[in-house]
Amino acid sequence: MPPSEPDPVTPSEKDPKGDLAQNDSADFETKDAEDVLNRNEVMRMSLIIEGSMGALALIIGFYLGIPFAKTIHLNPIQFPEMGVGIAAAIVAALAALFAQRLPLPFARRLKEDSQTIATKLLSQCTVPDLIGISLLAGVGEELLFRGLLQQGLVMVIPDPWVVTGIVALLFGLLHSMSLPYIFVTALASVGLSALLIFTGDLVPCMVCHAVYDLILLLVLVRPRHIQDSD
Numbered sequence: 001m002p003p004s005e006p007d008p009v010t011p012s013e014k015d016p017k018g019d020l021a022q023n024d025s026a027d028f029e030t031k032d033a034e035d036v037l038n039r040n041e042v043m044r045m046s047l048i049i050e051g052s053m054g055a056l057a058l059i060i061g062f063y064l065g066i067p068f069a070k071t072i073h074l075n076p077i078q079f080p081e082m083g084v085g086i087a088a089a090i091v092a093a094l095a096a097l098f099a100q101r102l103p104l105p106f107a108r109r110l111k112e113d114s115q116t117i118a119t120k121l122l123s124q125c126t127v128p129d130l131i132g133i134s135l136l137a138g139v140g141e142e143l144l145f146r147g148l149l150q151q152g153l154v155m156v157i158p159d160p161w162v163v164t165g166i167v168a169l170l171f172g173l174l175h176s177m178s179l180p181y182i183f184v185t186a187l188a189s190v191g192l193s194a195l196l197i198f199t200g201d202l203v204p205c206m207v208c209h210a211v212y213d214l215i216l217l218l219v220l221v222r223p224r225h226i227q228d229s230d
Contacts, residue, residue, distance in 0.1 A: 036119065036120055036121075036123055036124065037120070037121055037124070038124050039124040039125050039126065039129055042121055042122060042124070042125060042129070042133070043125075043129060043132065043133070046132070046133045046136050046137070047136060049140075050136035050137050050139070050140030050141065051136065051140060052140075053140040053141055053143065053144040054139055054140035054143040054144065056144065057143040057144040057147050057148040058143065060148055061147065061148050061152070064152065066148060066151055066152040066155065067151075068143075068147040068148060068150075068151040068152070068202070069147075071147070071151065071196075071200060071201055071202045072147075072201075072202045072203060073201045073202075073203055074203065081199045081201055081203075081204045082203065082204055082207050084195070084199070084204060085195060085203075085204035085205065085206075085207040085208035085211070086207060086208065086211050088191065088195060088208050089207070089208040089209070089210075089211035089212040089215065090211070090215065092188060092191060092208075092212050093211075093212050093215035093216055093219075096184065096188075096212075096216060097216070097219060099184070100114065106180045107180075109178055109179075109180045109181075110178075110180040110181060110184060113177045113178050113180070113181045114216070114220050115220065116177070117177075117220070118217075118220040118221045122217060122220075122221045123221065125217075125221060127218070130214060130217045130218060130221065131214060133213070133217070134210045134211070134213040134214035134217060135210050137209060137210065137213050138206045138207065138208075138209035138210025138211075138213065139206050139210070141171075141174075141209060142192070142202055142205045142206045142209055143202070145167055145170070145171050145189065145192075146167075146192055146193060146196045146202055146205045147202055149166075149167050149170065150163060150164070150167050150193055150196060153166060153167070160193075160197055163193075164189075164190055164193040164194070164197070165190075167189060167193055168186040168187070168189040168190045168193065169186060171185055171186060171188075171189035172185045172186030172189065188212070191208075192205050192208060192209060195208060
């Protein structure tokens with residue numbers, strides 16, 4: 001009998017890593033998808049974290065006798081100051097988006113960090129979700145940083161700009177994804193503290209913070225029903 005021909009070599013025998021590579025790719029996509037939070041989880045997390053910041057600031061401020069609640073002026077006559085906050089938010093957001101397009105390692109890392117937030121946390125969110133998240137961040141974080149910390153430290157350190165630097169460092173560290181991200185958020189904190197110093201009102205700071213966040217989130221996330229309409 002003539003010797004039987006060897007069975008044809010299958011791709012997996014030629015390259016035993018070929019199938020494994022495909023499996024690894026599938027596993028990576030599965031793990032990547034598992035890392036994405038659904039919108040209910042994101043909203044719950046935002047409400048807990050940002051709400052806790054605001055509530056904690058009010059409780060500690062009351063206990064320590066830091067009267068920052070008196071700088072929350074809900075007076076329609078102060079609409080010009082609100083306008084300043086909105087204008088500052090628009091300028092800052094445009095500057096941040098422009099910075100991400102610069103051909104620099106700093107800008108590339110900043111863009112990667114922003115895309116990580118957009119894809120891992122907020123990709124399932126709708127426009128109303130993003131508005132809610134921005135408002136929660138604007139109120140909660142400003143009560144803590146521009147309210148409790150800024151106005152509390154001024155009672156101990158008379159120079160408001162030294163306090164502004166301390167608060168900016170703490171604010172940046174709260175957003176410590178990377179050094180570029182810390183720097184940008186610390187810079188944003190300086191602007192918000194300056195707004196408080198010049199207006200003496202926390203509300204424009206909250207509005208500025210919320211509008212800034214909302215612009216960036218709408219550009220970076222681009223909710224699905226907006227994409228479908230393009």
